[in-house]
Amino acid sequence: MSGRSLCLALLAACAATIGAASAPSPATYSEQDFGKVPKFDAHFHANRYDRGALATARRDRFELLSINVDYPDFPPLPEQATIAERMRADDRTHFQFTTAFSMDGFGTSGWSERTIRTIDAAVARGAVAVKVWKNIGMVARDPAGRRVFLDDPRFDLVMRHLEERHIPLIAHQGEPKNCWLPLDQMTTDNDREYFMEHPEYYMYLHPNEPSYEQLMAARDRFVARHPRLAFDGAHMASLEWSVDELARFLDRYPNAVVDLAARMSNLQVQSNADLAKVRAFFIKYQDRILYGTDLTDSPPDPHARAQNPPATDDFPGQEDRVWRADWRYLATPLGQRVDAIGAEAKGLALPRPVIDKIYWTNAHRFFRLTPPAGL
Template identity: 45%
Template sequence: MIFQFKRILQPLILVALIVMQLGCTSKNEKQTEASETQDSCYTLSDFKFVPKIDVHAHINVEGRIMIEQAKAYNFKLMVMAVDVVPEYPPMEEQIRVRIKHHKENPDVFAFTTAFTLEGWDEPDWSDKVIEQLKRDFENGALGIKVWKNIGMGEKDKDGNLIMLDDPKFDPIFRFVKEQNKVVLSHAGEPKNCWLPIDEMTVNNDREYFSENPEYHMYLHPEMPSYEDQINARNNMLEKNKDMTFIAVHLASLEWSVDEIAAFLDRFPNASVDVAERLSHLQVQSIKDRQKVRNFIIKYQDRVLYGTDFQELENTNPSELKEGMLKTWMQDWKYLNTDEMMTAHQVNAEFQGLKLPKSVVDKIYRINAQKIFPNAWEN
């Protein structure tokens, strides 16, 4: 009888211990978050006064809407040139505009350059690109941006898509490394791009791919897969592990903080920016806020704030200023408070992450300053 009682009692004790442990873990997580954030978090009212850097912006005109808005709200800008045809001006014009703004606003405006694939099949294509980059670096460019047209649009003379791990890029990336400049890459698209519109996880992707069906890969099964795009980018990085690299848009791994973490672990000189992908973290916060928060805290030295704002010839000034402030404040609220909130991009309520000030300062400023030292002259 005693033996049978012990057999019954032992499992019950084990279950009780597990429940107690789970309760303690949950309680300890809450206590840890409270101790991290008590009296050490920014508030909404702090937004305007905290120094900040947006590492992902586009200005293609001599207008100053974004520059003046940045000055008003304590932002500095990293403005990228991109090989986007025909939406953006020719590369020479993009660089001219950026050099002008940089000379006139060195305390706010820094920039990176880019190159086109024009003449790709010519044997000296890489040499010509390097000559252009030399001039751009001498004129103040701090790195280069490669865009999704590599892998999703541009083809060689035989009709084959040009992928980012093509050996013809090797001397270019080697030159950028030798010059101590930075490579920024928009590789592929969000994983949603390979899904039907109604299965996508965020509204901004539904809107973009509805309006740009040429980039909606679900409609183009003949094109490389999502995995093909990610692998090409990673193959390039395997050849350049010592290169300072920013994988913009959360490295196109926005759908999973576990995947982003694995990417950052694999490539120790890589960072990610959150431009136009913060909504994907918000979606994940709905299911497991603590996991998202833990990810950002663990990789706080590798995450950069960016927006992907752009100022073009046909930009409406009031709409741009209003949109910038709305996005800035929504992002700030998500990262700095624990309030329940909504966003146009997400079809459910989610809770802010309430990150410590030290983490927020890295995401919004310190990490960018380390990658681009002396970029913004005071």
């Protein structure tokens, strides 16, 4: 081969190598695959009847799990239930919902039996799980004025019923660890904005209230006492600040899964520090993680307090933007500006089988759902 021919051959080989490096890997998804892959948002809040939200879900190939929750900023529980049942009647393929119970009367005679009847009636109408909220541990008190924690034995009758009927429990316990830090020490702006708008839940301002460690310990004792209960630790089980701590939690409690709702920015802080470690966590625990957003579809209200993610007048547009940004981070190697951390965050580029589990398979298995026809 002449020197010129050898040079041309080397240049061609280099061009092929560069082209291969820039092309999407067949082992991972691209941004263009977003609309092709079935997905499940396992932490969503439908606080109004909104056909637009369902239309966006269908277009983006999302199923939704709307979580009813006893939260003062949301409509009353009966109204949430009515909205969820109406949305499900419109689209049983793309919409599921959970139920919740009130803490009113906790510790009084007959509370457990009434609560069980409430749960069973909701399940008969289509609810696929039960949600408990952070008011248990941070707000609720019994008739004697004592703070109620999730490991209180007075919950046992209800939890035993869930175990026997194979009804999963979604538990929002505690808050992000940022909640116990001064504003200037918080790691994400979305946490900073939420707690500025919700000082009653900002524990740094309430040093006499239970500590983060106390709340996590009560939650862990509860999970240990109910090993047959399908347990979903909402919001990364409030261990969003450390994938190492979350790994230890998952190792200790094989009946537990976690969702990612409203904690993506906390993950991005960690992956910016050590992308390989965060990526390895997702791959190791790929069967225990559910994709979720905490997207909240409420009637527009200029006086409403900040939510996480923030509310918007264009909810279908927000759905699409949040879902696509999360897909870019989890499924592709591409970077993006993340305002909540004031920095660029590179994508994890998780393997296709891992994405399929986190975005769809795990939720269907955990909530015992029958996959829609054709998916």
